[in-house]
Amino acid sequence: MLKWFKKKKEQALEKKPSRLSRLKDKLLKTRQNFSERINHLFLGKKEIDEHILEELEEILIMADLGVEATQKLIQNLTQKTSQKEINSIDQLKQDLKQEILNFLQIEAPPLDIEKAKPFVIMLVGVNGVGKTTAIAKLAKYYKDQGKRSLLIAADTFRAAAIEQLEIWAERVGAEIYKQQPGADPAAVVFDGLQVAKKQEIDIVFVDTAGRLHTKINLMEELKKIKKVIExxxxxxxxxxxxxxxxxxxxxxxxxxxxxxxxxxVTGLILTKLDGTAKGGIVVSTCYTFKIPLRFIGIGEHLPDLHPFDAQEFVEALL
Incomplete structure (x- = not known):
């Protein structure tokens, strides 16, 4: 009987997909829009000419790598081709991969949540991006590393936002600090931080109200919350x-x-990558702003928010 259970466990482990293969599956729409079109372009080609580079440029823009990032990438590849550093289609594919990887590898200090207690992370974004859900997934991720989290419900405009965060907190086993709907968000954050210090919480996630980035008064409120935290x-x-x-x-x-x-902003979280063919926006955003992409969301379940790994992402994409 013991051998039977051991065999079953081994079979289950063998069937469990690797993180890379799962990421490939989740990026299917983007890969079809990107990698498969590139493979079709290169199919049967032996020499690199101007036509191939022009079509490659179009594919990259259509995959949402952005005009600026795409032009820089094509410029680099064209220069290497003219200088005979790239002599074959296979070399072109490898250099394309490396150029994209270079755009994604942002020079930034490693994320060190041990440097302060509590370590305070303020999360912002427009309406509907999945911010509150992302906070819950982050709390779960760090709980699995043995960290206690406190979620501060600073989105006081909507009672439903507070309720949603409360449900998530209970589900992932995190603490929550909340006040009544309509309370001043900055005051809520101040009081929540006092609780975090008293309870010796490891990480505080401040959930702010989703807002249009063009609304000046709402952006000013975020600045006020930041000052209170400081x-x-x-x-x-x-x-x-x-x-x-x-x-x-x-x-x-x-x-x-x-x-x-x-x-x-010190870091980015990109959600819903599994539901779009526009995953190239990862490259465009990193290239344009040089802000590190900290986590990516590839599904609705709690484990579906992963620390971003540039090498792994490029492997899955191409």
Whole structure:
């Protein structure tokens, strides 16, 4: 009987897909829009000519890599081709892969949540990007690493937002600090941080109300929340993460620009990559702003928010 259970366990482990193969599955729509079109372009070709590079440029733009990033990438490949550094289609494919990887590998200090207690992460974003769900998934991710989290419900405009965060907190085993709907968000954050310090919480996630990045008064409120955090805990917020919806494609560029100018965004979370053919926006965003992509969302389940790995992403994409 013991041998039977052991065999069953081994079979289950063998059937469990690797993280890379699962990422490939989740990026299917983007890969069809990107990798498969590139393979079709290169099929049967032996020499690199101007026509191939022009078509490659069109494919990259259609996959939402953005005009600026695409032009730079094609410029680099053209230069290498003219200097005979690239002599074959296989070499072109490898260099394309490396160029994309270079755009994604942002020079930034590693995320060190051990440097402060509590470590405060403020999350911002427009309506509907999946910010509250992302917070729950982050709390679950860090709980699995033995960290206690406190979720501060600073989206006080909607009673449903507080209720949603409360349900998620209970589900993932995190603490929550909330007040009545309509309370001043900055005051809620201040009080929540005092609780976090008293309870010796490891990580605090501040859930702010979704807002259009073009609404100046709402952006000013975020600045106020940031100032309250700064006064409450030295060097906090330690991170300000902007949550983006990958399905909106190039629209995320203007969102990053406005939020970054207002708050100094330190990291990005890109959700819903499994539901779009526009996954190339990852490349465009990293290239344009040089802000590290910290996590990507590839599904609705709690484990479907992963730390971003540039090498793994490129492997799955190409």
């Amino acid at each position: 006064k409450s805990i030295p060097l906090a917020p330690h991170e300000i993460w902007l949550v983006l919806d990958a399905t909106t494609g190039q629209n995320v560029i203007s969102q990053v620009k406005m939020f970054h100018e207002a708050l100094g």
